[in-house]
Structures are given as structure tokens and as C-alpha cells.
Amino acid sequence: MSTSDTPQPLQARVIANLGIELLVYHPQAGYFHAQPMKKHGLVVCGDEVICDPPATTEHSSGNHTDVNAETLRVRQVNTRNSVLQRTDRRGHGKPIAANLTQLVAVTAIKPPFDPLLIDRYTIAARHMGVKLVLAINKTDLLDTPEKQTQADDIEHLYQSIGYPVIRCNGKSGDTEALADLLKDETSILVGQSGVGKSSILNCMLPERSAKTGALSELSGLGRHTTTVTTWYDLPDGGALIDSAGVRQFALEHLSDVDIEAGFVEIANASADCRFRDCRHLVEPDCAVLSALHRGEISQQRYEHFQSISTQAAG
Numbered sequence: 296m297s298t299s300d301t302p303q304p305l306q307a308r309v310i311a312n313l314g315i316e317l318l319v320y321h322p323q324a325g326y327f328h329a330q331p332m333k334k335h336g337l338v339v340c341g342d343e344v345i346c347d348p349p350a351t352t353e354h355s356s357g358n359h360t361d362v363n364a365e366t367l368r369v370r371q372v373n374t375r376n377s378v379l380q381r382t383d384r385r386g387h388g389k390p391i392a393a394n395l396t397q398l399v400a401v402t403a404i405k406p407p408f409d410p411l412l413i414d415r416y417t418i419a420a421r422h423m424g425v426k427l428v429l430a431i432n433k434t435d436l437l438d439t440p441e442k443q444t445q446a447d448d449i450e451h452l453y454q455s456i457g458y459p460v461i462r463c464n465g466k467s468g469d470t471e472a473l474a475d476l477l478k479d480e481t482s483i484l485v486g487q488s489g490v491g492k493s494s495i496l497n498c499m500l501p502e503r504s505a506k507t508g509a510l511s512e513l514s515g516l517g518r519h520t521t522t523v524t525t526w527y528d529l530p531d532g533g534a535l536i537d538s539a540g541v542r543q544f545a546l547e548h549l550s551d552v553d554i555e556a557g558f559v560e561i562a563n564a565s566a567d568c569r570f571r572d573c574r575h576l577v578e579p580d581c582a583v584l585s586a587l588h589r590g591e592i593s594q595q596r597y598e599h600f601q602s603i604s605t606q607a608a609g
């Protein structure tokens with residue numbers, strides 16, 4: 296018997312965790328439902344899994360909306376390169392998506408800009424060791440000088456720290472600047488509900504797969520609020536994951552050191568504080584407070600750093 300006759304285990308990508316089972320994808324074999332084992336823990340969107348070989352060799356890889364009838368058994372979950380986590384009810388990190396290279400924090404004037412949430416994403420990205428991009432969506436709603444100034448302030452602040460900031464419009468389809476940054480990356484769209492994450496995703500996908508695919512039913516793409524974190528391959532290379540909107544992004548499973556590291560400008564300045572364990576509150580010769588008073592660190596970022604650190608300690 297030649298090796299090509301031996302059923303080979305299937306290495307597949309987790310497209311979504313549907314609760315009871317996973318939806319996985321293999322470029323040749325197509326979509327399958329798959330069942331992880333308890334020992335695997337929580338398997339999430341973006342995980343790479345090794346499944347038992349499918350019994351049949353006839354697969355529906357041609358039509359992206361079909362899922363093969365057979366449910367596969369997951370044998371192994373490959374080691375993750377990175378994982379996005381939030382804090383669960385017990386105070387532990389709970390995975391949301393795996394194997395990302397980039398977070399795209401989407402923000403908009405409506406619902407109102409939430410810089411505290413953006414700062415939480417700067418912490419998460421730093422902790423995961425991935426890039427962070429800030430996308431200011433709904434440019435059409437910046438129709439007064441006051442609203443323009445709000446957007447400009449956000450843009451300048453995060454650019455000054457070193458993050459790429461792009462503007463986009465998920466309604467008109469003006470998303471080229473973001474598309475350039477997504478190429479060959481595995482990115483996840485994160486942010487409040489209603490900022491336009493699914494609309495932006497829709498602009499990145501070829502018309503048919505976005506509007507008629509089984510995947511868009513999962514995530515409610517473009518129609519409802521997203522409930523299932525879902526992976527989409529991008530036509531020009533890379534992948535984009537759509538996630539459910541959040542009100543607050545809890546990071547209580549992280550340490551104070553992790554939180555300070557996420558405020559990179561504060562972490563850099565703190566190297567010159569007199570005390571190694573300086574909290575940058577009242578300590579003498581605090582380089583962070585000096586930088587704050589010179590205007591090199593923004594008051595808002597400093598306050599967010601202090602408020603998130605306090606939550607972590609408590």
C-alpha cells in the first residue's frame with residue numbers, strides 16, 4: 296500500500312468555536328465540524344488543530360458555503376504563537392482568538408470614542424507580542440469642527456506613541472489604507488459594539504463570500520451584532536478575524552508589570568525613576584512624573600495607566 300492510500304491526519308484552522316463544536320477549515324478538504332477533547336481546554340478561532348482523517352475522500356472544498364457532513368475528532372491543538380485573552384469570572388485569562396500577528400482597534404465618534412478601551416488594547420497587544428493598529432472608522436460622521444478635533448486628538452496621541460493610525464469608512468467602502476496594513480498579517484478587529492468592525496470586514500472580502508457565505512450567518516456579518524469570533528481569509532493574503540463588540544475589556548489576569556509594559560512611553564520613562572518599584576505617584580525623582588509635567592506623556596494615558604494598575608492590584 297502506498298502512503299497516499301493511508302488516511303492522513305488533517306491539519307485544519309479553527310474558523311470559529313460554535314459552543315458545542317468547532318468549525319474548522321482545510322484548503323483542500325473544505326469545512327468540517329470538529330469535536331475537541333476536554334484536555335484541549337478552550338479551543339478558539341485561529342487555533343491550528345490536527346484532526347483524525349475524514350472517512351470519505353469526497354469533500355466539498357469547491358463551495359465555501361458547504362460544511363462536510365462528517366464531524367471530525369480533534370487529536371491535537373498546536374502550540375499557539377499568540378493568544379488574545381480577557382479575564383473570566385474567576386479572574387483567569389480566557390482565550391478569545393489565537394495565532395494573531397496584529398490587533399486592529401476600531402473606534403468611532405459614534406458610539407463615542409473610548410480611549411480607555413484603546414489603552415487596554417495597547418496593553419493586550421504588548422502582552423501578546425503583536426502589533427497594534429488604530430482604525431478611526433465612520434469618517435463621514437466627523438461633520439463638525441468639534442468632532443474633527445476629537446478624531447485629530449486621538450490620531451495624534453496614538454501616533455505620537457508609535458502606533459499606526461488610519462481613518463476608514465465601512466459604509467462607503469473607503470478602507471484601502473487599512474487593507475494595506477492587513478496584507479499577510481493575521482489580524483483581529485476589536486472594539487466597542489457598533490463601531491463598524493463587521494462593516495469593515497465586509498469591505499475586505501469579495502462580494503459573494505461576504506454576503507452569501509455560511510460564515511457570515513455565523514457572525515451576523517453586516518446585519519446583526521456579531522456574537523461568534525470568526526476567521527476570514529483575505530483574498531490578497533493574510534486573514535482577518537471579526538469579533539464581538541465589548542463594553543469593557545477586562546485585563547485583571549495581568550500583573551502591574553504587564554500593564555506598565557503596555558504603556559510603552561511610561562515604561563520607557565520609568566527606567567530613569569530613582570526607585571525600581573516606583574509607582575509614579577508621589578515618589579521622589581520619578582522620571583514618569585517629570586515627563587508628564589513636561590508634556591511628554593499625556594495626562595489621559597497617565598490617568599488610564601493608574602486606574603488600570605489599581606484594578607489589577609485589587
Ligand SMILES: Nc1nc2c(ncn2[C@@H]2O[C@H](COP(=O)(O)OP(=O)(O)OP(=O)(O)O)[C@@H](O)[C@H]2O)c(=O)[nH]1
Pocket residue numbers: 432433434435436463464465466467486487488489490491492493494495517518519520521522538539540541
Ligand atoms: N455612518 C457610518 N456608519 C457606519 C460606518 N461603518 C459602519 N457603519 C454602521 O454602523 C452600524 C454598526 O456596524 P457593524 O459593522 O455592525 O458594527 P460592529 O462593530 O461589527 O458591531 P458588533 O458586531 O456589535 O460588535 C451599522 O449600522 C453600520 O452600517 C461608517 O463608516 N459610517
Ligand SMILES: [Mg+2]
Pocket residue numbers: 492493494517519520521537538539540
Ligand atoms: Mg460585528
Ligand SMILES: [Zn+2]
Pocket residue numbers: 565568569573574575576578580581582583584
Ligand atoms: Zn516613577
